[in-house]
Amino acid sequence: LHIRLILVVCTFALTMTVQAEEVPPKKMKNVVLIIGDGMDDHQITIARNYLKGVKGRLNLDEMSVRASVQVLTIDEDNPTKPIYVADSANSATAMATGIVTSRGRIATSARADEDLQTIVELAHDAGFKTGLVTTSSVTDATPASFVAHINIRACESPQTMNFERRGVLVDCSRDQKANGGLGSISEQIAESDLDVVLGGGRKHFEMEQEAGEVTVEEMASASGFTVLHSKKALSDVHASERLLGLFADSHLPTKLYGEAGRVAEKPEPSLLNSIHWSLGEVELPVAMNCVDNPQYGETPSINLMTSKALDHLSLNNEIGFFLMIESASIDKQSHARNACGSIGELEQLDETLATVMAFAETHPDTLVMVTADHGQAAQLVPNQSLFSKLGIPVFTPGQLVRIKMPEGGEMAINYATNSFFAEEHTGVAIPLHANELGRPLIRTLMTQPEIFDVTRKFLGL
């Protein structure tokens, strides 16, 4: 009874005092959503081991909120039927719109092909600034799903709205402007209300728009974007400019790659082993170093792009902003069986997170979330098989990268979802890390559309 009485009195006194002394000014509310494409726990562990050592910690490991996110996909022909592995288009659409769709779709609904309002559109309509930063082409599935609406992710430019690719028809003609549509993804970006778009994909903007004699890039300039092509131009630009940065023809090159450009290779069993799996010997791929990719050159880092985006989005802004940052090549380099490429890309993401967290320190109403869109094939496997003592050649039927580790030893990474030139995605639930502001909104298991809900609630949309 005594405790209760004291509590009531104290609470009342404190409430009165706070009300009397603090009338909080209207504050900017921001959401920064960082997406590591394909960044499941396996890819994080592989990168952490290499970059920080097996006992080391990434910046994302210091975030106070940790959850798991179930990825949802549905069948195009029968939208009530679940599909257990996503692609980047449908998973980004879930985060951008809160709606589950089918593989390959950009912010459109399965089967019905209806345009789905994105968080970028919602935020813009409510006065928030918006931005997209990526290491892929800005027209690629993940960034596209936040701003464009089209039935097939491959329809990135006016010239690819209706074409045959390896014998398969890619048909987005319904979305062509001549048919009353919004046009290709690059055209939709050029005419969007985004304040900042930074990444690759220049080739999709250099061609002429669907009907007219100007290029898509010229369309973008006409609609108010300052178009940038180089790291220097980005470094020099004034924070007040609305930016469209196109820093490579297609995706930005990765920072790291395997020594001499090597990727995963097949183990080579001896002749005797072709007679029976328990006979003979096997030669595993020689261990390699991860080295600087010479093609990276003057590519702006995700960190630089993010700093510039934050400068613009926070300038004279009393309402707030939504910024999506994608580290795209964790996925692309896992498809290509280039473990070093994925590691270098995750390193860039983690450096960028430090910049974002520093921004959140000085702008305390900034919710920061780091997540992935789907799982990827790369698996950390024993460098020396668990069964190595049996004197039998035990090795992967897939392809293997063995990396020389800065802390000594070797780490082996297996790619074995297919023998095609690109590995498959996986359907594992993916991590979500957030700063403390996320705690009241984030459950330890969420579904991917709930990331949209969290963003919307936090921004009051």
Add this chain to the structure above:
Amino acid sequence: LHIRLILVVCTFALTMTVQAEEVPPKKMKNVVLIIGDGMDDHQITIARNYLKGVKGRLNLDEMSVRASVQVLTIDEDNPTKPIYVADSANSATAMATGIVTSRGRIATSARADEDLQTIVELAHDAGFKTGLVTTSSVTDATPASFVAHINIRACESPQTMNFERRGVLVDCSRDQKANGGLGSISEQIAESDLDVVLGGGRKHFEMEQEAGEVTVEEMASASGFTVLHSKKALSDVHASERLLGLFADSHLPTKLYGEAGRVAEKPEPSLLNSIHWSLGEVELPVAMNCVDNPQYGETPSINLMTSKALDHLSLNNEIGFFLMIESASIDKQSHARNACGSIGELEQLDETLATVMAFAETHPDTLVMVTADHGQAAQLVPNQSLFSKLGIPVFTPGQLVRIKMPEGGEMAINYATNSFFAEEHTGVAIPLHANELGRPLIRTLMTQPEIFDVTRKFLGL
């Protein structure tokens, strides 16, 4: 200033009142550590999709604390060198003792081969009761690491202390009693101070002890255990008995298995495909149902074993207890490429968690943690390849299970870490779920030895 003054006064008033009114009685403090062997996020997602549907939730998804645990292993010959993939012996040793060791070791240090004090021993010495429940043989690596000390996990009984297995010498002679050691794992369990040990492994107790004419089981009886062999005996036993339950010769059978005993199978490409990977067609394994394993029969469930363990451990106990519960065959059935087996085993774990959480409701100082020991090979992959539209046969070089899902559709699981009769472990960081009591002690990324630290701190050891 006003706020600060009020806060100081209130804090003082509250502290005084609490000190005056509450002299808390000595309360039982318990830790229940549930280990899903091999239960990484991939295995959880696969089981969740099957058991609850793609939007469903397991009991473990309702736990309020979620972290990731980095698994640590070192090289036997050079203990400063990290190894990136663990086995169940060294990973259980890390959780049981707080010390990182090399693969195959049971609560002994790498190279130096020193016995490492386990949480079971520490807890017993401080007056806590202790118990182990598992679906493996009770002498298997995970339970063994909490109670025994031996250099090789295969030394499970007096007859396997020094033998050749597939051409490799298994030598635990240093630990034989004749040499002043503690004896085999089954002998160490029989002479342990554990209050409850329930699982399989009868064959390791039926033989005579190292020197003497009684069996290991008789040793156990002599040292105070009531030995049980059947579900009925377990159901009927009085809560006051110290229990050694041995419900199968070796590991307990799993609840589910693949229709007609089928496990993963290799896709069958057409003849044309052997000429070039882009030619011909492929026949994937026919989708199957998960069905009841006829061998399961009268096997006691983990849930029943756990209920009985909780009854005994909480009876007339004012100090508390430590209970480790292992669902062993998530791992064993992933080694064997039997996805249904792993799913059924994870279902058992999740049912048991409900029982443990209900116990924690009525015994509020019970810290409940659910984790894994290491990752496993099984990967949820697309049932229809991401590249299926290209008209090229794209399929795994490994082995595939396709499961007919209760919610419709099919889920495909890939096993492709080797072509041996058992898949490899993986090195992915693993999940840790805990109830609210764990929050002050658990960071979002931990290392595996820190699970020992958390337990010790919570129990005040």
